[in-house]
Amino acid sequence: MHPGHRQRIEQACARGMARADFLPGGCVGEVWKITFDDGSHAVAKTAAGDSTLDIEAYMLRYLADHSDLPVPGVIEGAKDLLVIDYVENSSGMGPSAQEHAADLLAALHQVTAPRYGHERDTLIGPLRQPNPWTERWHDFYREQRLFYMGREALETGGIGMETYERIERLGARLAEFLPEGRPASLLHGDCWGGNVLTRGNxxxxFIDPAIYHGDAEEELAYTTLFNTFGPRFFDRYREHNPLEPGFFETRVPLYTLYSLLVHARLFGGGYGTQADTILRRYVG
Incomplete structure (x- = not known):
C-alpha cells in the first residue's frame, strides 16, 4: 500500500494502522483489509488518482440514505481511496438467508422513481453505466443497456459484428417482449453471490452496487445467471412482489443479455457466445 494512502486512512478513521492485508478480486484498484492498533477493522480500496472510487462511495451512501438495504458504511470516499466498514461474514447461503435476501430486495424494489434511470451515471464494476432519465422502460433498456454495452463489447472484441447486428434487431422489437407501466424500482444492480455477504442465517x-432505477425483473433475472439464489428466494420474493406471467420463460433471457455483454466487454471468452445464443432465440 502506498504510504500516502496509509496516512489518509489513519486520518479518516482516527486510528493507527497495525497492518493491511491484500484481498484479491477487486475490479477497480486494490482491496485491503485494514487492522487498526485497537484490533478493529475496515476495508480500503486504493487506486490511481484519476479513478472512480468516489462513485462507489456515492452509490453506497445513496442506498443507505434511500433504503433499508444493509450496506457497509462509508468512512472516506475519494476518487483514489474508498474506506468502508468491515462486515463480518461467513461462507454459504442457506434457505433462511435466501428468504432474508428476498425480504430485503423486495423492500428495495418498492423504493421507486417517476422515471427510469438515475440522477447521475453510475458504474457496473469498472465500467460506466449511463442513466439518463427515460419515460419508457423498453427505450431505456434498449439504448442505455443493450446498445450501449453492445458497442462497448464490440469495440473491445468481446462480441462480433453479427452479434451486434442481432442486438440492433432485438432493440427494434423489444417493446413486444417487455411490459410497460411497471415501477421504476431502485436496484442494487450487481446482485451476484460475491456481492451478497452472509452471517449465519x-x-x-450487499456490497459493490451498480445502482439505478429500472424494472425489478432485470435484477431478479441477473440473480439466475450465476445461481445467486434458488427457489426459496423466489418463493419468498413473490409473497411481497408478485411476478408477472412470462418472467422466467420469456424475459429472464432478455435481461441476462445486459450482464453477458458486461462480462463480454470485461473478459471476452464465452460470454459473447452466450449472448449470441440468446439473441438467436428472439431474432434468428
Whole structure:
C-alpha cells in the first residue's frame, strides 16, 4: 500500500494502522483489509488518482440514505481511496438467508422513481453505466443497456459484428417482449453471490452496487445467471412482489443479455457466445 494512502486512512478513521492485508478480486484498484492498533477493522480500496472510487462511495451512501438495504458504511470516499466498514461474514447461503435476501430486495424494489434511470451515471464494476432519465422502460433498456454495452463489447472484441447486428434487431422489437407501466424500482444492480455477504442465517450486507432505477425483473433475472439464489428466494420474493406471467420463460433471457455483454466487454471468452445464443432465440 502506498504510504500516502496509509496516512489518509489513519486520518479518516482516527486510528493507527497495525497492518493491511491484500484481498484479491477487486475490479477497480486494490482491496485491503485494514487492522487498526485497537484490533478493529475496515476495508480500503486504493487506486490511481484519476479513478472512480468516489462513485462507489456515492452509490453506497445513496442506498443507505434511500433504503433499508444493509450496506457497509462509508468512512472516506475519494476518487483514489474508498474506506468502508468491515462486515463480518461467513461462507454459504442457506434457505433462511435466501428468504432474508428476498425480504430485503423486495423492500428495495418498492423504493421507486417517476422515471427510469438515475440522477447521475453510475458504474457496473469498472465500467460506466449511463442513466439518463427515460419515460419508457423498453427505450431505456434498449439504448442505455443493450446498445450501449453492445458497442462497448464490440469495440473491445468481446462480441462480433453479427452479434451486434442481432442486438440492433432485438432493440427494434423489444417493446413486444417487455411490459410497460411497471415501477421504476431502485436496484442494487450487481446482485451476484460475491456481492451478497452472509452471517449465519442472515444477510450481513450487499456490497459493490451498480445502482439505478429500472424494472425489478432485470435484477431478479441477473440473480439466475450465476445461481445467486434458488427457489426459496423466489418463493419468498413473490409473497411481497408478485411476478408477472412470462418472467422466467420469456424475459429472464432478455435481461441476462445486459450482464453477458458486461462480462463480454470485461473478459471476452464465452460470454459473447452466450449472448449470441440468446439473441438467436428472439431474432434468428
Amino acid at each position: 442472515r444477510i450481513a450486507a
